[in-house]
Amino acid sequence: MGVKPSRSTPAQASAGRLGPWHANLIYIDRRKTVLFVNDRTRFNFIVPDVPRAQVRNLGAVFNHWLSCVLSDTGFGKSTKEEILGEYKEVLYAPSSDRRVLGSMNEIAFHYKYSVLDSGGVHSPDVPGIIRRMNRMPSAAIGFRYPTEMLRDLYGSSG
Numbered sequence: 001m002g003v004k005p006s007r008s009t010p011a012q013a014s015a016g017r018l019g020p021w022h023a024n025l026i027y028i029d030r031r032k033t034v035l036f037v038n039d040r041t042r043f044n045f046i047v048p049d050v051p052r053a054q055v056r057n058l059g060a061v062f063n064h065w066l067s068c069v070l071s072d073t074g075f076g077k078s079t080k081e082e083i084l085g086e087y088k089e090v091l092y093a094p095s096s097d098r099r100v101l102g103s104m105n106e107i108a109f110h111y112k113y114s115v116l117d118s119g120g121v122h123s124p125d126v127p128g129i130i131r132r133m134n135r136m137p138s139a140a141i142g143f144r145y146p147t148e149m150l151r152d153l154y155g156s157s158g
Helices: 052-056 058-073 077-085 098-118 126-133 146-154
Strands: 021-028 031-038 044-047
Touching (some): 021 098, 031 058, 058 077
Antiparallel strands (some): 021 031, 031 044
């Protein structure tokens, strides 16, 4: 993606309840799309049709879209602010966690199919697709739902 790794330790990258996220550039309908997946909960979202300038400012893109997705998922203002507060500073590091990378490949496959089936990256159905993706059970988290895992971490107020 052209993002340079931060000079950080793994402990810094995993601070907070949610811990680290993975990001990957995928192509849907020949459009750059960034997929974000949380390591701990597998909570995920896409940012479709991302221009190169936004990819270079990935931290701001991540925080903006995470805020929107949390609101759309029904998390209250205080929970949303608590989650976003953990990511005031976004650090970058390469990944070799094969479990998360395997989950990401599966999630990317489902996003590609769902987005194309709904009409493409500019479809008004994209927010609904993101909600549905977070309500799919994941083997990596004991066949639980990513949204359920996120709510458990932050209490039932979400």
